[in-house]
Amino acid sequence: MIDIDNEKMEDMLNLLEKLVNMDSGSYFKQGIDEIGAVLSKEYESIGFDVHVHPHEERGNNLVIRHPDAIDPKVMIVAHMDTVFQRGTAEKRPFKIKGNYAYGPGVVDMKASLVSVLFAMKSLVERQDDAYKNVEIVLNSDEEIGSRHSRSLIEQIGKDKEYALIMEAAGKDGSIVTQRKGGARYKIKVEGVPAHSGSEHEKGRSAIEEIAYKTIKLHKITDYKKGITVNVGLLKGGTSANTIAPIAEAEVDVRITKLEQIKEVEQKMKEICSEPNIKGTKIKLAGQLNRPPMVKTKKSIELIGLVQDIGNEMGIEIKESFRGGCSDGSFTSSMGIATVDGLGPKGGNGHRDDEYLDISSLPERTALLAETISRLTHMHRTTQFKEKQK
Structure with a gap:
């Protein structure tokens, strides 16, 4: 020694x-x-x-x-x-x-x-x-x-x-x-801007849409399987009196088995395939970066x-x-x-x-x-x- x-x-x-x-x-x-x-x-x-x-x-x-x-x-x-x-x-x-x-x-x-x-x-x-x-x-x-x-x-x-x-x-x-293995994803939402006072009904909030997605994504977490999903960063909007035309979220995913990433990604794609707020558009991108x-x-x-x-x-x-x-x-x-x-x-x-x-x-x-x-x-x-x- x-x-x-x-x-x-x-x-x-x-x-x-x-x-x-x-x-x-x-x-x-x-x-x-x-x-x-x-x-x-x-x-x-x-x-x-x-x-x-x-x-x-x-x-x-x-x-x-x-x-x-x-x-x-x-x-x-x-x-x-x-x-x-x-x-x-x-x-x-x-x-x-x-x-x-x-x-x-x-x-x-x-x-x-x-x-x-x-x-x-x-x-x-x-x-x-x-x-x-x-x-x-x-x-x-x-x-x-x-x-x-x-x-x-x-x-x-x-x-x-x-x-x-x-x-x-x-x-x-x-x-x-x-x-655990780790993956990172980014969600981008396009909304429809409008004045929040005089034309609120014409807007489609990207922030509201990404809020719905955040709640659904967090529900993928399964502690028994060792799967966790966390929306750790959020940003969006242009001003307080404008219906948010844009919003982004960064998502961290952790898994214990390599095959779990397919299950998680499938659920994420399903969540992001249809908007909760009609008129918004959603893009999901990312991948596993550490097995x-x-x-x-x-x-x-x-x-x-x-x-x-x-x-x-x-x-x-x-x-x-x-x-x-x-x-x-x-x-x-x-x-x-x-x-x-x-x-x-x-x-x-x-x-x-x-x-x-x-x-x-x-x-x-x-x-x-x-x-x-x-x-x-x-x-x-x-x-x-x-x-x-």
Whole structure:
């Protein structure tokens, strides 16, 4: 097992402070690229190659591997973006209070970025060449659905056997073994404008129509099946004294099984096929953007390995199911053995009081490094046995 001494711990916290104090909201390309530049320099200092995959609008994505790596079978996925607006870091910078660290993105997931780097450093320092069996993807748009980085993740994952996803662990240190899938839709309604005082009867309100649709869409939710539908954003109208000529709604759908999306989409189409307010026109568009992350035989074996390592470290690692999505959905749907929630533990992600349990930073770094080492040894043993047949 690797050991994180006081000097390394100080280095980890110094880097974490630097990253947290750099704004890197999903739409702030400059900030994300600055995060990428800092991490690139760190990886290059320990002999790794960093390949930049540029994007004009969003932050650049990074793919990192050692130059001696030949057909690595383990991929690590972590994201550099946060949900916070530019200027947040200046308003509430990194701070430590007792056993906890605070700041925008401290646990989701800048602590994980530190953890991955120091796991690689530890493997290099102890001359465990398992670091040659790893390819790391640091993406820039996970918080907005990985719309630009998904193809890169899937490209890197084509020849991988294991995917280690670095979202934060639960408050109790639990890893994530299942997640809901997510879909996004937009509804646009065209109404008929009219003066709300003198010609009210001539108007056809797009807002009224979309209100009917909102109520019907919410009734698709079925907690027993694990299906939820939420109209989370609404906008419409042009003025208070005008019958609304336009209205839009953005809809979030979550499912637990891939086949459920057909059922949900069919119901949505039926709801939007006929207006409640005659004279209005309705358009529905959208699709599934993250499939569910489900347990497979391969992932169960990987989960068991992580738990065994945890037991050896004196840590009980529980499993958890989360309704939120992550990039683990992509690797899981490709048939790659996937485990998520391998980052340090903390809580209140996406909130002003987001925190990191500092004691978990070295602990999860050691867990990650040992998992990579064991997976590499297992793979090589399997290859050797196959050659002997």
